Amino acid sequence: MAYALFDIGGTKTRVAVSQDLKSxxxxxxxxxxxxxxxxxxxxxxxxxxxxxxxxEAMAGGMRGVLNAEKTGIVRxxxxxxxxxxxxxxxxxxxxxxxxSVFIENDTAVVGLGEAHFGAGKGENIVVYHTVSTGxxxxxxxxxVLDKASVGFEPGHQILDIDRTxxxxxxxxxxxNLVSGSALEKRRGVKPYxxxxxxxxxxxxxxxxxxxxxxxxxxxxxxxxxxxxxxIIGDPRIMLADIKRETAKLVEGIVxxxxxxxxxxxxxxxxxGAMVLIEQRQ
Numbered sequence: 096m097a098y099a100l101f102d103i104g105g106t107k108t109r110v111a112v113s114q115d116l117k118s119x120x121x122x123x124x125x126x127x128x129x130x131x132x133x134x135x136x137x138x139x140x141x142x143x144x145x146x147x148x149x150x151e152a153m154a155g156g157m158r159g160v161l162n163a164e165k166t167g168i169v170r171x172x173x174x175x176x177x178x179x180x181x182x183x184x185x186x187x188x189x190x191x192x193x194x195s196v197f198i199e200n201d202t203a204v205v206g207l208g209e210a211h212f213g214a215g216k217g218e219n220i221v222v223y224h225t226v227s228t229g230x231x232x233x234x235x236x237x238x239v240l241d242k243a244s245v246g247f248e249p250g251h252q253i254l255d256i257d258r259t260x261x262x263x264x265x266x267x268x269x270x271n272l273v274s275g276s277a278l279e280k281r282r283g284v285k286p287y288x289x290x291x292x293x294x295x296x297x298x299x300x301x302x303x304x305x306x307x308x309x310x311x312x313x314x315x316x317x318x319x320x321x322x323x324x325x326i327i328g329d330p331r332i333m334l335a336d337i338k339r340e341t342a343k344l345v346e347g348i349v350x351x352x353x354x355x356x357x358x359x360x361x362x363x364x365x366x367g368a369m370v371l372i373e374q375r376q
Contacts, residue, residue, distance in 0.1 A: 097148040098372050099194070101138055101155030102364030103127060104201060105175040105228075108134070109365060110141035114148075116369045121145060122362065129175070131182045139191060150192035154371035156204030156364045157184065160246065165198050173228075197371045201364060202231035203240055203247075205322065205357075208366030210235040213359040214320045222316040223357070224249065226303065226332065227323035230270040234314050239374065250274070254305050269306040273299050273332070275325050291330040299325070300336035307337070308344040311352060322357030 098116060102109040104127060111122040123141040128134040142150065159168035159176060167184035171177055189196040199207075206215075206223030215221035215235070224232040230250030234241040241247075250270035260281075261267060271277045275286045278299070282289060289295060307319060325332055334356055342351040359366055 096151040097146045098369070099142045099150050099153040099192075100365045100368035101153065101188070102201060102204065102368070103134070103138075103155065103157045103176075105158050105171070105173055107361075108138065109361065110138055110145070111365045112142060112145040112148075113369050116373045119365060119369070122365060124361075127176065129178055131179045131184075131187075134179065135184075135187045138188065150194045152195045152197070152372045152376050153188055153192070154197040154204075154368040154375075156201030156367065157198050158201045161198065161200060166196075167198075195376065197375050199240065199367075199371060200231075200233070200246055203233040204367035204371065205359075205363035206233040206235055206320070206367065207240060207370045208359055208363035208368075209320045209322070209357050210238060211370045212366040213363060214355045214357055215318050218318045218353075220314070220316045221318055221320060222310055222314055223320045223322065224307070224310070225323035226273055226275075226321065226325040228276045229274050230306075230323075232310070234316070238370075249306065249310065252306060252309055254302065269302070272302040273306070273325065278325075286325065287328065287330065289330060293330075296330060296332055297336045299332045301340050303332060303337055304340035304344055307341045307354070311341075311345055311349060315349070316352050318353040318355065320355055320357050322363065327356055327360070 098113045100111045108127045109122055109124050111119040113119040159171040162169045167182055168180055185196040185198055202225050209215045209223050210221040221235040232249040233247050251268050253267055254269050265271055278286050338354045345351050
């Protein structure tokens with residue numbers, strides 16, 4: 096028997112197969128098709144190229160807002176996967192194998208991977224934040240995703256830091272302050288084209304620290320793991336700046352938890368998928 100792992104993002108999809116839910120060898124990575132049926136076919140093709148063993152179960156992360164049953168998405172905020180909205184994702188993935196399929200938000204699954212196999216391993220209360228095109232996050236307690244009626248959206252918290260940054264029509268959210276898409280909109284260039292020496296990077300660390308202060312106050316984590324292209328890319332928001340600014344903001348209120356970089360790179364979602372199967376099968 097084998098287990099199929101997937102991570103469906105707005106631009107890239109990753110697929111791997113595990114035999115023991117502890118590791119996977121080879122992975123396949125390809126552009127996520129905008130067409131739903133083409134996307135499903137591409138995932139099945141990748142699984143077939145990786146193993147001929149029967150598939151017992153499948154799990155992974157999907158970008159977008161999941162339905163209540165977590166069998167598909169009801170909205171994709173970016174519109175990149177609008178043809179995947181209201182489609183029977185779980186059924187389409189598992190039908191050829193008669194396999195159970197477990198789906199969670201992509202950020203949540205990466206967080207699970209980091210909590211069990213990466214930078215948060217061994218910690219009880221782990222928060223994972225991703226800072227890339229957008230900003231997301233999840234809380235994991237005792238190795239399990241924290242329950243939520245809808246989902247976690249820390250990137251949409253209001254941070255009224257400096258009203259001169261935005262026009263009146265732009266929400267003063269953490270995501271609009273520190274995400275890659277927001278930075279590109281303000282500066283007119285891709286973040287990776289802005290040199291590390293530019294003062295915008297420590298400025299972003301100061302903004303992000305304010306969001307992390309709220310994370311610490313509301314979720315009281317043992318560790319905060321930071322991932323995404325704006326954190327583990329090059330150039331990046333520097334970890335030392337984030338830690339210093341966050342510590343200043345919580346000083347005298349609560350101890351500052353450990354704040355670390357994610358360690359699983361673009362494989363966090365595949366590691367998290369193994370955890371999902373092990374916990375829910």
